[in-house]
Amino acid sequence: MQPITTIVLLLALLTPAHAQELSEDVAGTYQLAQAEPDSRAATGGAQTLEDILARQRGEEIDDTFRRTATGNPDSAAGIASQLGTLGGSSDPELWRALRYGTADITVSSGGPEARVLMQDGGMKWLAFREGPLSTVGAGALGGTLVLLLLFYMMRGRIQIDGEKTGRTVTRFKAIERFGHWLMAGSFILLGVTGLVSLFGRKVLIPSFGHEAFSTMAIASKWIHNNVSWAFMLGLIMVFFMWVMHNLPNRTDIRWLAQGGGILSDGVHPPAKKFNAGQKLIFWSVILFGASISISGLSLLFPFELPLFAKTFSILNATGLPQAAGFGDLPVMLAPHEEMQLAQLWHSIIAFVLMAIIFAHIYIGSIGMEGAYDAMGSGEVEEQWAREHHSLWLEEVQSQKGAEPDGKATPAE
């Protein structure tokens, strides 16, 4: 019994001691790594534990030590020597050059995009496009519709307060209505086909299957690419026809201060041809529409009209990105990155404009009595004009006073 007891006792004593040694070892290794956080010499120039830990924490690391370690043809071993056929770049160095887009690639077909064999920025684009862009975008559109529904339930249709005269005033000429509908019709087509393209994989394929979505996608692409020209033409027409009427003036302050009178009955702040709300719609359409058009052109002609590298270099020169903590924006972009950035910008601005246009469609149709006539027949009820555009009506009537009143229709 004696020897067995002794062995058991010894083992019992040894076990914690052994454990202690191990933990000291682990701690010792850890301390070593902590003590020399940036000793790339120790790793032969490769990344260190600190680099890996930083990357796992999602922090940006300075990857110049890898980006630039792509070999050197001048230091190549003689062709007959060991590894001489590699030409001064080891396999990892060659892969690194491919990974960071600095390898000298020759391809026999395809454009500049075919020379990019690896483009890991595409994953960020994919994640953003399927993530926040889709969810926040859909939320913004849905939220706007809900707000409009709530507004309709609380306020109802805004009626013409006074007694209708039966006389009409020409609000928009045929060419103005043509320009408006050229832009509006194409915008709706572009909006719907754009959403079909964005939500294809996430929503439409699971709902309708690959076959049906294929037809939808082909049709959407054709419509989106070709209808864009009508939108741009409409945008240009509308800008030149209405810009003078949409310059801000003092009446806008009063109109805005009274909430445009849309919140309560009987409140009608004076306005010229366009009130402050319409001016906001006009400038949103012009600025966002132009921005969508430019990014869309860049997507239609990616190699002829790249947009972002040039924009980034101009922004860098202003010093604004650096001041905002973004550092220098990249000025060397792969063709894919150009298209990815243009696509995201195009969609984000399009979502914003779609939400604004929802409100515009609402107030121009079911939201307000008499508003649709302005773009339908072009002739509005005089009382409507008096309530919503009193200063404009005065102008029109004073001009008409000088000439025979041909258009007015007697109430009887």
Next chain:
Amino acid sequence: MKAMFTAFVAIAIISVGAYYVLGGMGFTSQDRNAGNAVRLSDTDE
């Protein structure tokens, strides 16, 4: 309403026109990115 429908017809005309003009100028993906030996669509162009 006439201006609206005229505009919608104009959208159709402009779109079909753009398709043929850009195709004629060689701006299809097929023309830009592949040689004659490559067929990317069902139609011969």
